[in-house]
Amino acid sequence: MRDDHLITAKQLSREDVESVLDRAAEFDADPAAFGDRHEDAILGLCFFEPSTRTKMSFETAIKRLGGDTVDMGTVESSSVKKGESLADTARVIEGYADALVLRHPSQGAAKMVGEFVDVPLLNAGDGAGHHPTQTLLDLYTIRENAGLDDLTIGIMGDLKYGRTVHSLAHALTNFDADQHFVSPESLKLPRSVRYDLHEEGAMVREHTELEEILPSLDVLYVTRIQRERFPDENEYQEVAGEYGIDLETLGPAKDDLTVMHPLPRVDEIAPEVDDTDYATYFEQAHNGVPVRMALLDQLLEGDR
């Protein structure tokens, strides 16, 4: 497998993260100034499940660098529908593009495709598995707002299925960050993630109540509690309210708390929070473009 595929946040050392974030900051300062950097580059977009925003963010990033995209379209209209394997589809599309972006519903899909293709591959989400580019834009946002060292972060919501959480938690072990995990008992971190964090020597502190740790937090990273995960609607209703935040919940928080969310949100963060200095989730979403520009720049540069 090529070593410049980006499959999981686990591959990223502190140096890797810092070099992408530093470069992203340069693009962020003047995104329109780099339109001739990769004029002939073609990025192949392989989205086997819909994700309009992630896809648009990659499209914007490559176009800002002067490149363009080829897109396999929706799964319904492609040969996948006719039963072609993912491995075959990817091997065909790699012939059209200088790099590939893959979003797929199966866990491990990106790792497998990485074993078959020769152009650099970016994993844009594989089921409940990994989403490393999201992690990098999360880290970028954290660094801009709170710094990555001497950081106390609370990660709250669906920690069991939330792939953004798994990748982020792992990446944060590179830094001097205290991580607290807040979730209902039924949505705690899966054992494979706890295993990795222990292996990295990180302390895993788990809570069911946000109040226990809110006053000490520099960052609160909220994720959606996914209704469809609950076998029983009542069970969902019981926990959903407990893990939403509004101005009242945030009362005991530090003034400079940074509230993040990978979006889309449903009702985890009340709209009244949007106009406060806490709210950083839209900025977080916008950071996807410079961060993906930095990643693409690195991959396409390495290809010359």
Added chain:
Amino acid sequence: MSDHQLRVSKIPRGTVIDHIRAGQALNVLAILGIDGESGETVSVGMNIPSDRMGHKDIVKVEDRELSQDEVDVLSLIAPEATINIIREYEVAEKQYLERPERVVGVLSCPNHNCITNADEPVETKFDVLDDGVRCEYCDTIVREDLAAHIAVE
């Protein structure tokens, strides 16, 4: 012929897998792909009193030596087992099991959403941990009942 003699009766050539944890003999047969239709002569002893283990199982397969893949998976479900290669009625080699670092193409992943369970040209790969195995594709950790995940042809 006494029971004792029957249990230890010698085979001319083949493999004797001894000191299998009691209750695992049928899983050992599954790993070896032995289902009674392949023609080998197989003897199985179960719950045999053992000084070292209390009770143990034992499997004897005539005219067959084990591949490294088979030995690797055996080590996961029967770590205490000893493998005796028999030639001319004598133990020609004695092998103790060593846990491999990974097992390839032998176990199936219990995560239905794992890419290795889709119809793709890919073999399963598991890292061996101290107390289980872990899918290299989806990270799922399997600790209990590994034998249930052996992908027997």
